Amino acid sequence: MKSPAFEYVRAESVADAMSAYAEADGDAVYLSGGHSVVPSLALRLQAPALLIDLSNIAALSGISLHDGWLRIGAMTRHVQALKDPLIAAHAPLFTAAAPFVAHPAIRNRGTLGGSLAHADPASEFPAAAVAMRAELEIASSQGIRRVPADDFFVDIYETAIEPGEVLQAIHVPSPVAGQVIGFDEIARRRGDYAMVGAAVQAVSRGSGLEDVSIALFSVGNHPVRARKAQAALTGRMIDADAIADAQAALEDDLDPPDDPQFPASMRLHLARVLLGRVLANLEAVA
Amino acid sequence: MKADITLTVNGEAVRETVEPRTSLADLLRDNLRLTGTHLGCEMGACGACLVMLDGVAVHACLVLAVQADGQKVETIEGLNDSGLIKDLQETFHDRNALQCGFCTNGMLMSAYALLAGNSDPSRDEIRDALSGNYCRCTGYEAIVDAISAAADHRLNKAKGAQ
Numbered sequence: 001m002k003s004p005a006f007e008y009v010r011a012e013s014v015a016d017a018m019s020a021y022a023e024a025d026g027d028a029v030y031l032s033g034g035h036s037v038v039p040s041l042a043l044r045l046q047a048p049a050l051l052i053d054l055s056n057i058a059a060l061s062g063i064s065l066h067d068g069w070l071r072i073g074a075m076t077r078h079v080q081a082l083k084d085p086l087i088a089a090h091a092p093l094f095t096a097a098a099p100f101v102a103h104p105a106i107r108n109r110g111t112l113g114g115s116l117a118h119a120d121p122a123s124e125f126p127a128a129a130v131a132m133r134a135e136l137e138i139a140s141s142q143g144i145r146r147v148p149a150d151d152f153f154v155d156i157y158e159t160a161i162e163p164g165e166v167l168q169a170i171h172v173p174s175p176v177a178g179q180v181i182g183f184d185e186i187a188r189r190r191g192d193y194a195m196v197g198a199a200v201q202a203v204s205r206g207s208g209l210e211d212v213s214i215a216l217f218s219v220g221n222h223p224v225r226a227r228k229a230q231a232a233l234t235g236r237m238i239d240a241d242a243i244a245d246a247q248a249a250l251e252d253d254l255d256p257p258d259d260p261q262f263p264a265s266m267r268l269h270l271a272r273v274l275l276g277r278v279l280a281n282l283e284a285v286a
Numbered sequence: 287m288k289a290d291i292t293l294t295v296n297g298e299a300v301r302e303t304v305e306p307r308t309s310l311a312d313l314l315r316d317n318l319r320l321t322g323t324h325l326g327c328e329m330g331a332c333g334a335c336l337v338m339l340d341g342v343a344v345h346a347c348l349v350l351a352v353q354a355d356g357q358k359v360e361t362i363e364g365l366n367d368s369g370l371i372k373d374l375q376e377t378f379h380d381r382n383a384l385q386c387g388f389c390t391n392g393m394l395m396s397a398y399a400l401l402a403g404n405s406d407p408s409r410d411e412i413r414d415a416l417s418g419n420y421c422r423c424t425g426y427e428a429i430v431d432a433i434s435a436a437a438d439h440r441l442n443k444a445k446g447a448q
Contacts, residue, residue: 001328002307002309002312002328003307003309004307005305005306005307006306006307007287007306008289008306008350008352010352031353034348034349034350034353035330035345035348038309038330038347038348038349038350039328039329039330039348041307042328042329042347043329051306051350053352053353055353079342099414102418103333103417103418103419104343104396104399104400104414104415104417104418105333105336105342105343105344105345105396105399105418106330106345106348106418108342108343108344109344109345109348109349189417190413190414190417191417191418
């Protein structure tokens, strides 16, 4: 289908973009890579009066290290998550997640910021952001604030970004010595939306795992932190018993949606299988 | 309000006036009559509309023409005329890698982009590169064969030249 008519403006700064949004009385949508917005227009799921293109704004680009945090501009394309050495070294779960995100041509245009702001419950980068304990830098007319990923994802397609605000960057704390990660998903076909997915990071010490962080996706309205599974693994070496305990704990952590094609019990089962696989294959990154 | 845009298509400067909602695919097909860019799903799923935009493969249905302002577009017509995919076209023909042909232009674009960055892809890597291209006729096996054969030819040619 073809999109309904709209006006288009290319913003040169974040302030510029926010004032265009205000002038449109909120009947506007921000455009980054456009790979969720444009199909939603073609499918006529939304019909804003104005599209505000953010792609030319310098403040939204660039990848740089500051005081142990990697700042990734919101306009960073998925393909950069796959190839950029700074992201691979300092935000390795994004690199691990990227091959699972859609298809090569989509990854050339889709942006990390767009994916996080869109907050599709089945998408990979939001869960990776939660597992890495990333913080999201949001600009509003009042100034700039940083929101922890745990508080950022509010509901299905809903985040802490208020109408008119702009997600500027993603901040990821650098890995510490002994850090291990794992990422995997179960999908019907390569590049399809995940039926369940898991992003895991932890610090491996001689005495066992510390700082265990597990985010599952496609199991609820937003990425879900598996707190009971994290606790079940903390202080333990990874072995069959520890993995079995973490898998068992998912019963309390998850309350997956139930639908006739995909019962909640099946999603919980797949989540357990997947978490077991990921835990058995954790990789050292630092 | 219509917008004036300037872009380079297959090496030629193009100036057009478009509605903001016009996709790059519609600009290419309707305004420029470059109908080798096929439209299947118009939502980024089928891969029939792939073009090169500033050197990377993108879905022309998911890029607005106004977003491509100032950029370089290479369509299947441009790749065909340049001779850069002649070997791929030949191996597609040799291996029966097309039947109805609707998906072929997008397949060739994906294959071209893959081989530009990876001269010796495995069959898995080829399949991954084609994961966003639908073919409803061939079952993909022949397409993977064709791309693999073209890569082999290029490698052999490069060895011969050494």
